Amino acid sequence: MTDSHEKQNVGEDIVTPWEVESASEKGVDYDKLINNFGSKRIDEALLERIAKVTKKPVHHMLRRGIFFSHRDLETILDLHEKKQPFFLYTGRGPSSEAMHMGHLIPFIFTKWLQDTFDVPLVIQMTDDEKFLWKDMTIDEANRLAHENAKDIIACGFDMDKTFIFSDVEYISQSAEFYKNICRIQKLVTFNQAKGIFGFTDSDSIGKISFPAIQAAPSFSSSFPQIFGDKTNIPCLIPCAIDQDPYFRMTRDAAPRLNYIKPALIHSTFFPALQGAQSKMSASDPTSSIFLTDSDDEIKTKINKYAYSGGGATEEEHRAKGGNCEVDVSYQYLTFFLEDDQRLKELEKGYTEGTILTGELKRELTKVLQKIVGDHRTRRAAVTDEVVNQYMMSRKLKFDY
Amino acid sequence: MTDSHEKQNVGEDIVTPWEVESASEKGVDYDKLINNFGSKRIDEALLERIAKVTKKPVHHMLRRGIFFSHRDLETILDLHEKKQPFFLYTGRGPSSEAMHMGHLIPFIFTKWLQDTFDVPLVIQMTDDEKFLWKDMTIDEANRLAHENAKDIIACGFDMDKTFIFSDVEYISQSAEFYKNICRIQKLVTFNQAKGIFGFTDSDSIGKISFPAIQAAPSFSSSFPQIFGDKTNIPCLIPCAIDQDPYFRMTRDAAPRLNYIKPALIHSTFFPALQGAQSKMSASDPTSSIFLTDSDDEIKTKINKYAYSGGGATEEEHRAKGGNCEVDVSYQYLTFFLEDDQRLKELEKGYTEGTILTGELKRELTKVLQKIVGDHRTRRAAVTDEVVNQYMMSRKLKFDY
Numbered sequence: 102m103t104d105s106h107e108k109q110n111v112g113e114d115i116v117t118p119w120e121v122e123s124a125s126e127k128g129v130d131y132d133k134l135i136n137n138f139g140s141k142r143i144d145e146a147l148l149e150r151i152a153k154v155t156k157k158p159v160h161h162m163l164r165r166g167i168f169f170s171h172r173d174l175e176t177i178l179d180l181h182e183k184k185q186p187f188f189l190y191t192g193r194g195p196s197s198e199a200m201h202m203g204h205l206i207p208f209i210f211t212k213w214l215q216d217t218f219d220v221p222l223v224i225q226m227t228d229d230e231k232f233l234w235k236d237m238t239i240d241e242a243n244r245l246a247h248e249n250a251k252d253i254i255a256c257g258f259d260m261d262k263t264f265i266f267s268d269v270e271y272i273s274q275s276a277e278f279y280k281n282i283c284r285i286q287k288l289v290t291f292n293q294a295k296g297i298f299g300f301t302d303s304d305s306i307g308k309i310s311f312p313a314i315q316a317a318p319s320f321s322s323s324f325p326q327i328f329g330d331k332t333n334i335p336c337l338i339p340c341a342i343d344q345d346p347y348f349r350m351t352r353d354a355a356p357r358l359n360y361i362k363p364a365l366i367h368s369t370f371f372p373a374l375q376g377a378q379s380k381m382s383a384s385d386p387t388s389s390i391f392l393t394d395s396d397d398e399i400k401t402k403i404n405k406y407a408y409s410g411g412g413a414t415e416e417e418h419r420a421k422g423g424n425c426e427v428d429v430s431y432q433y434l435t436f437f438l439e440d441d442q443r444l445k446e447l448e449k450g451y452t453e454g455t456i457l458t459g460e461l462k463r464e465l466t467k468v469l470q471k472i473v474g475d476h477r478t479r480r481a482a483v484t485d486e487v488v489n490q491y492m493m494s495r496k497l498k499f500d501y
Numbered sequence: 502m503t504d505s506h507e508k509q510n511v512g513e514d515i516v517t518p519w520e521v522e523s524a525s526e527k528g529v530d531y532d533k534l535i536n537n538f539g540s541k542r543i544d545e546a547l548l549e550r551i552a553k554v555t556k557k558p559v560h561h562m563l564r565r566g567i568f569f570s571h572r573d574l575e576t577i578l579d580l581h582e583k584k585q586p587f588f589l590y591t592g593r594g595p596s597s598e599a600m601h602m603g604h605l606i607p608f609i610f611t612k613w614l615q616d617t618f619d620v621p622l623v624i625q626m627t628d629d630e631k632f633l634w635k636d637m638t639i640d641e642a643n644r645l646a647h648e649n650a651k652d653i654i655a656c657g658f659d660m661d662k663t664f665i666f667s668d669v670e671y672i673s674q675s676a677e678f679y680k681n682i683c684r685i686q687k688l689v690t691f692n693q694a695k696g697i698f699g700f701t702d703s704d705s706i707g708k709i710s711f712p713a714i715q716a717a718p719s720f721s722s723s724f725p726q727i728f729g730d731k732t733n734i735p736c737l738i739p740c741a742i743d744q745d746p747y748f749r750m751t752r753d754a755a756p757r758l759n760y761i762k763p764a765l766i767h768s769t770f771f772p773a774l775q776g777a778q779s780k781m782s783a784s785d786p787t788s789s790i791f792l793t794d795s796d797d798e799i800k801t802k803i804n805k806y807a808y809s810g811g812g813a814t815e816e817e818h819r820a821k822g823g824n825c826e827v828d829v830s831y832q833y834l835t836f837f838l839e840d841d842q843r844l845k846e847l848e849k850g851y852t853e854g855t856i857l858t859g860e861l862k863r864e865l866t867k868v869l870q871k872i873v874g875d876h877r878t879r880r881a882a883v884t885d886e887v888v889n890q891y892m893m894s895r896k897l898k899f900d901y
Contacts, residue, residue: 229679233687239680269683273676276669280639283669286707287633291691294706306694307686310710 117299119234121343121370121380126427128377131169131342131369138345140170140367147174154178160213162368165435168210170342172352173364177337181218186499187335188328189214190318190363192225193253195245196235197383200252201391202469203371205476206436208256210368211339215259221327221497222263224253225318229268233307243269250488252392255480258491261498264327265491268314274494278323281358285313288354297346315344316351319363327497335361342367372432376408392480396470403430403462403469411451411458422454430461438468517699519634521743521770521780526827528777531569531742531769538745540570540767547574554578560613562768565835568610570742572752573764577737581618586899587735588728589614590718590763592625593653595645595667596635597783600652601791602869603771605876606836608656610768611739615659621727621897622663624653625718629668633707643669650888652792655880658891661898664727665891668714674894678723681758685713688754697746715744716751719763727897735761742767772832776808792880796870803830803862803869811851811858822854830861837868 113124116134123129135142143163151159162168180187191211193204215222226246232239246267253265272279291309294300300309317323321334328334338348345367352362373379373388381389387406390399410428412418425431425448438444447464450456513524516534523529535542543563551559562568580587591611593604615622626646632639646667653665672679691709694700700709717723721734728734738748745767752762773779773788781789787806790799810828812818825831825848838844847864850856 229683232683239683269676269679273673273679276673279669279673283629283632283639283707286710287705289706290703291700291706291709292702295702300691302692302695303690305687306689306691306710306713307683309691310686310706313706 116343118343118346123378126376126378128372129370134342135170138170138342138349140172140342140345140365141174143169143171143174143366147171150175150178154182155217157217160210160217161439161441162206162210162213162436164441166369167206167436168339168366168368170367171365172348173362174337174366177335177364180335186220186331187218187337187364188220188321189218189222190225190336190338191222191340192227192315192318193249194227194231195242195249196231196237198245198248199383199386199391199393200249201381201383201389202433202437202472203381203389205252205256205392206368206371207339207341208253208258212256212258214337214339215262220262221499222258223318223324223327224250224258224263224265225315226250226265226267227311227315229272229307229314230311233305233311239269243267247485247488247492250492251480251483252476254483254487254491255476257479259498260491263491264324264495264497265488266494267492270492271494272314275323275326277325278317281317281320281323282313284358285316285351285354286310288357289313289350293350297350312347312350315347316354319348319351320355320358320360322360326494328499329496331499333359333361336363338363338365340365340367341370343370371436372408372429374402374406374408374429376427376429377432379408390469390473392473392476394473396474399469399473400466403466407433407462407465409458412454415457418457419454423451423456423458425451428458428461430458430465433465434461434468437472438464516743518743518746523778526776526778528772529770534742535570538570538742538749540572540742540745540765543569543571543574543766547571550575550578554582555617557617560610560617561839561841562606562610562613562836564841566769567606567836568739568766568768570767571765572748573762574737574766577735577764580735586620586731587618587737587764588620588721589618589622590625590736590738591622591740592627592715592718593649594627594631595642595649596631596637598645598648599783599786599791599793600649601781601783601789602833602837602872603781603789604652605656605792606768606771607739607741608653608658612656612658614737614739615662620662621899622658623718623724623727624650624658624663624665625715626650626665626667627711627715629672629707629714630711633705633711639669643667647885647888647892650892651880651883652876654883654887654891655876657879659898660891663891664724664895664897665888666894667892670892671894672714675723675726677725678717681717681720681723682713684758685716685751685754686710688757689713689750693750697750712747712750715747716754719748719751720755720758720760722760726894728899729896731899733759733761736763738763738765740765740767741770743770771836772829774802774806774808774829776827776829777832779808790869790873792873792876794873796874799869799873800866803866807833807862807865809858812854815857818857819854823851823856823858825851828858828861830858830865833865834861834868837872838864 114129115122148159177187191207228242228246232242250265319336321328348365355362373381408429410424514529515522548559577587591607628642628646632642650665719736721728748765755762773781808829810824812821
């Protein structure tokens with residue numbers, strides 16, 4: 102059986118790279134999604150194995166089930182134990198100037214992976230994709246790729262081991278990347294692309310062929326300048342699970358090209374301030390906390406918009422308790438409050454009704470003001486020159 | 502009305518970029534084809550205009566109706582009269598090492614156009630296309646692009662004004678070329694590509710998106726290194742008429758990109774030795790005269806395989822005469838014997854039965870031995886170094 106041909110709609114949830122919609126206020130049913138996509142749940146045994154192999158505690162996004170699903174992660178751990186190389190690949194579609202906290206999640210986690218495993222990382226900025234999908238010029242999409250790169254760099258990636266590239270720029274620099282794109286495009290029929298991505302006959306031929314461009318960086322031969330004479334280095338891709346269709350397609354293609362299937366580690370979705378059923382949108386500033394928000398804006402947005410799982414009145418809340426599963430402030434804290442002890446207290450108190458929504462909101466405000474503030478400082482130090490250094494095609498430090 | 506959405510099958514003829522098949526021994530019905538494609542016949546008045554504008558006799562392939570159809574050729578002549586610039590664009594799919602006489606026709610004619618109008622020329626080697634369509638590695642297709650470039654260079658193009666490029670190489674050198682490819686891919690739906698090229702759902706996404714790659718060199722902004730700060734220079738494309746679907750698509754896209762529609766000049770098809778109903782195939786050495794054939798091979802092939810329009814016996818031939826319309830030796834002479842007077846004599850004598858098939862074959866043998874022999878000598882002088890010079894992305898001489 103191949104990975105690719107499952108349906109994309111899980112119950113009433115819709116999960117594609119371009120659309121995530123849940124019918125439930127708890128958000129997407131991830132058990133159904135795993136079952137449907139054919140990936141594996143990251144269970145306790147695997148978490149213990151990660152801790153053992155890396156000789157350090159697992160990241161809070163792992164232990165809290167935010168990165169919850171995977172493909173072939175065991176293989177990557179096996180390699181690392183044997184001191185054999187792999188590389189990380191993640192990416193971003195630069196659709197807008199302003200990035201929000203949700204966009205930061207894969208990068209925060211990827212930074213942890215890079216630090217923990219000490220491996221090279223390639224980050225794809227799909228400016229061509231955003232041009233194809235949005236009402237935007239290709240030069241504007243390329244400009245946004247550079248702007249967003251600043252936020253990514255501000256996450257602290259090791260410059261010696263990180264290559265950030267725009268598709269438009271790197272395709273026009275690397276014959277090997279373009280050759281891999283062609284190789285993948287030769288293997289995938291329109292029928293298959295339709296089955297995996299839901300394309301229709303009215304979609305542009307650009308959209309239809311794009312998935313090969315997101316697939317190609319999974320193969321180390323797309324980066325001869327990085328890996329030198331090392332060929333076919335395995336790849337681990339951290340991403341939100343809506344990106345999985347691209348890599349199911351990639352994993353189908355890999356053995357036909359004598360390439361290694363990329364391994365994956367998937368995150369859940371970050372909810373909108375208004376709750377898991379709402380959409381976060383870069384064009385709606387009230388739908389999330391943005392990396393450009395001031396301390397006051399963060400406070401106001403959380404107070405005004407963060408969906409509460411508490412009782413209708415203080416009296417009712419103290420009597421019946423609140424619902425952490427749907428409370429956005431609590432959910433956001435699971436992503437960003439690293440202190441397990443404190444999170445536990447908040448959960449217990451809120452559920453029992455001794456802690457009110459206001460206290461959760463104050464806690465979240467403090468946490469996000471700190472993260473966004475630190476990010477603001479680091480981003481201000483990222484000049485165009487620094488961006489150019491990260492985005493220059495070059496050899497990376499790669500010791501094995 | 503747009504150019505694109507005509508049917509591809511004319512009566513019982515099939516004409517697509519990948520298949521040309523005629524139901525008649527006279528070959529494709531070109532009047533029907535012009536009508537169907539929506540191009541224009543090159544008439545006497547236009548030939549006179551060309552002679553007047555260029556101040557020299559028109560090429561024999563024009564006056565004999567081998568280049569017989571066009572789009573917007575008048576516009577190009579208007580420009581030239583006003584001393585305004587245009588450029589030439591043609592190409593080749595490098596599917597095999599050996600090129601035959603049919604492959605030479607667009608290049609012989611394009612050389613005449615370059616000499617006559619003194620304009621820059623870009624020649625696309627679609628190695629990516631051949632990889633996508635054939636059972637061939639991409640590196641082999643790229644190698645063949647360089648091999649075939651030697652034959653093209655041997656046609657005598659002015660190095661100062663000619664850029665030959667492989668798609669695989671040039672896409673990975675020029676962001677502007679790739680951006681134009683993306684821009685075109687964004688405008689063309691699968692439905693439209695299906696209508697123009699006959700793609701099906703079982704075709705690879707590489708094939709489906711390829712037409713944009715053949716379209717993009719029609720726009721001068723794909724070559725900033727050639728045209729410098731001159732933008733939107735008009736383009737004239739000499740090609741066999743089976744390539745017209747690509748450029749109908751291109752002409753539909755052009756105004757939506759604020760680009761100038763490319764003009765076209767179309768040739769008829771060069772028949773196989775066995776007649777207009779047979780297919781010429783690079784894998785069947787008996788189907789045509791190849792540029793690598795020795796004098797003896799040329800003689801033997803013509804004697805053995807060239808389809809005769811003569812009578813069944815000498816007696817019958819002398820009584821009823823031969824049929825030049827289906828006689829391959831005569832047809833080949835129309836392409837390659839420049840002497841109008843001699844061609845007229847041969848036609849008259851053959852039609853009346855005073856000239857036998859043997860004499861036509863001897864004449865053709867002489868003509869082709871000379872052309873192939875001269876080509877052989879010139880090609881032997883084309884080193885890899887010379888190929889690299891033609892294929893280096895660079896400024897061309899472009900005086901206006």
